Amino acid sequence: MLCMSSQEPASIGVRPDGRPLRVGIVCPYSFETPGGVQNHIRDFSEALMRRGHHVSVFAPGRRTKDMPLWVQTNGSSFAIPYNGSWAHLSYFLAAGLQTRRWVRQGQFDIVHLHEPEAPSVSHKPLVMRGAPPMVATFHASIEPYPRALHLFQRYLHSYLEPLSEAIFVSPSAQRTADHYLPASISRHVIPNGINRASYLRAHPDERWRGTPKHPTIGFLGRLEEERKGFPIFVEAASRVLERHPGARFLVVGDGGDEAAKAIAERDGGAALLERFEFLGRVDDDAKARFYKSLDVYVAPQTGGESFGIVLAEAMAAGCPIVASDLPAFVDVTEQGRDAALFANRDAADCAERICELLADPSLRTRLGKAGLRRSGDFDWETIVDEVLAVYRRALSAQPGALS
């Protein structure tokens, strides 16, 4: 079992004896496909290792070349539609045996489960006898809560009983989990984190930088997923072009070919398509430069967002944001003080907000500065301390758990 840590522990401070913690993290989704939960676990693990702790992650699916050595996989996964997206999970008998064996062999001080309510490997340690203290992070936000899911509430309620502490990435994620989480479990809202410094130090990329005549307006996300709102971005773009014919629309994410085809098939689609540039999936450095270069970043997501990590990233780059008024986005932007919000699914309103920002550089500067300040609340360096405080509580509630 490979558990990694950095060489020089700065401050450990969770175990009474000052030794580093051994933390086992279970991710329900395969690392073969990128996603918010996987990125969160990767960045959190790296931040814990920078503090000197030992971390090992278990996830479904196969190993890929670029996967860190501290991620272990169980070799298989299957895809199901989940919360407006496709999730690559692993659930059946072997998955349970493999996960529990991994927990036993890891001799962890703490086991940290992500989305233990999802039918995947992070569900499995909950039935173990003699398991270390278990903390869970709940990411999902499903509002309004569907009637069909009420059927599972009683089952989940008793299944989740062994958890020591629960973390929610936002108040909206807590409202969802409150439907099935036993009242006895302590609750903490701790947001998703970002590597803020990487956005602060990024430089704009000349290819993507706007000018007053040719401002650049960006979208980032999985284009083929309805809930990421790309069709709303396209509709808003066509309206913005009526007032700013030189505007360029830069798009990062998988699914560019299909999305370009759909634009070309619209009335007047060929002219609209000329104003779009599909950049495909980019690496994290290019992503930071992308946010840094834009005049406006647009987040037109229509639902299923538990937090809105992309907003936090754009804020850290000082990029002014136009976003839909989903509950999670309202929270991240402090009730809209740090971004211009539009009525969810309303492309005309979205275009209006974009045009207001394009017409008013001082408004863009004000929102960029407000976002930059707000992004400090999501820096991993702060968030890790908050999670370690939760680990400390879980360990002190089970004093015999530490070896």
Ligand SMILES: Nc1nc2c(ncn2[C@@H]2O[C@H](COP(=O)(O)OP(=O)(O)O[C@H]3O[C@H](CO)[C@@H](O)[C@H](O)[C@@H]3O)[C@@H](O)[C@H]2O)c(=O)[nH]1
């Ligand atoms: N480098 C790079 N990163 C990308 C790309 N596309 C997406 N990402 C990154 O992938 C992460 C997740 O992006 P989302 O579009 O928000 O994905 P999600 O899987 O729907 O995220 C969910 O979980 C997050 C974490 O809890 C939530 O913050 C989010 O609201 C949502 O519920 C973000 O860090 C985003 O920048 C790309 O092409 N390149």
